[in-house]
Amino acid sequence: MAVKETHGVRFEQICKSFGEVKALRPLNLEIKPGEFLTLLGPSGSGKTTLLNIVAGFLDPDDGRLILGGQDVTALPPRARNIGMVFQNYALFPHMSVAENVAYGLKVRGVKGMALQRQVNEALEMVQLGGYGERAIDQLSGGQQQRVALARAMVIEPDLLLMDEPLGALDRQLRKHVQLEIRRLHTKSPRTTIYVTHDQEEALVMSDRVAIMRNGRIVQIGTPGELYEKPDSAYIARFLGESNLLPVKVLGVEKDRIAYSIRGYEGTFSTPAKGQAENTPGEAQLLIRPEALRVSQTDGNSLRVVVEEVVYLGELTATKLRFADGQEGWLRAMKSPAHQPGAVIRVTWAPEDTRLLPAKD
């Protein structure tokens, strides 16, 4: 399939309310051509609403939607050349697999051999060559999902939208189709907005992830940026596992922030640059489980009680209880086996910690 010039998308002050419910607060967002952007957020955070506005199924209350430099806010869905993959696939039940895929092409006036060739290519692309004559209900969930993908991609859309396309699949199949979607995207990059509330999926597939909450995008960045530099405890908890300790910021001194940890004596410090919180007062300290190490010395370390040791194959997770009663985890390739109840010291590299606002 020929690689096609794809369009970027720009949201300008898009907002939408349903009665009292503000599904989307005025929202700005720019998606680069060929980018794979994932909207990640809890139920009701406005992901589907945003996608429906892009597709043209919903009109925004206000704001503009720019697709490839053109204002499409007032265009009906059929005039937008957008491919959509629905959560329940929404395949036409009265048509065969090939007819489903051919639908968008026929509407565009493609006929005869060209039609057949493009349909076959699209089916090959999702590894369903030879399934064309099947009825939709003769396919498994994963196969239906791939038909939906082929149907959306065969029309060479300027933009591909997917609303929790893997929601109905089991774990094994999810993983498989995730990689397949990723592979197709790498092969012919096409601007894609992908919706999920599975954080792992978001990290695996995306160029950038936008985290949504109550109709807002609270943070946007590459998976690495979001994981390593979350702006709030909410995001830290949303992406991966986190130890969050209540701390008090004491002040900035020579590029370093000093803080004390509740329940412990002494002060600690971390580089001041790029922290999410640096004003003196209550804050939270984020240390990822893999950043914690068992320490033999007293410096820059905390006394914790081992509560439980869980073997995860190559990794071992150790459940800890901190002095103020807070629970946390330490994860390491092979940590020395401690008995539950043992008192140990844990340490970390100061640059692996992050100070976050006290409130989510």
Added chain:
Amino acid sequence: MTRVETTHAWRGHDQRLGRAAMTFLLFLPALIFLAVWFVWPLGQLILLSFQGEDGAFAAYQEILTSEVFRIVFFNTLKLAVLVTIICTILAYPAAWLLTRVKGFWFSIALYCILVPFWISILVRTFSWMLLLERSGPVNNFLITLGVTDQPLKLLFNDLGVYIGMVHVLLPYAVLPIYSSMLKIDQRLLLASDSLGASGRTTFFKIFLPLTLPGVTAGATFVFLLALGFYITPALLGGPHNLTAAMLIDSFVNERLVWPLAAAASVILLVIVLVVLAVTSRFVSLGSSVVVK
């Protein structure tokens, strides 16, 4: 392990038997009622149809060879087919409207469609006679509008029969079509739209095909009921609007030839069964009437 599984299987078996027995018991009163009041008389009727004075098949022979009977049966079929077509065409947009309106207006629309069900067919037919007569409201209205100078003949002809029958049978078409429209996943229509299809294409390629089971079910009900119609054509029709049911009535009440009446009934019944058998191959009629 194996033993546990076996006992389990047996218990499942017992439960299933128990359920079957229960189901049977619940059905029993209805079954007895049907056996006494329906199956038994029907058997009598079929027997009767073979008891003509001139041999077992005389009644059938007379009906199938007589010109008059053929014409009456043909008229009945034609009437049923046309009424079915008119009802289906009128019912489709009505059903669609029903899926669009909400709350108060939905209740109003639904009652408008269902209320006729609760009024005796005789009352409704007489009401049409009042409405359609020479100096009735319909003619007055048309004259006031200037559509016509003289009263139109709306009664005792084909027109009267069609108006009356379509009115009575319309709900039977609306409900299954409405139900099939309700079952359509709205996202299919959105999908079609975003794939670039015009509203027209979406209607003809997606919406209409998906409602066809409802249309077939509705049309079948209307057709089968129309085949046996008696009161409406008898009261609103003219001398030409003789239907099979009226013919059977005249055999019984005027000519007193019961075997002939029985044979005509059996022929009508066979037509009904054939139509049912053919359509049920395409759609499950049961599932089309149930509004989910």
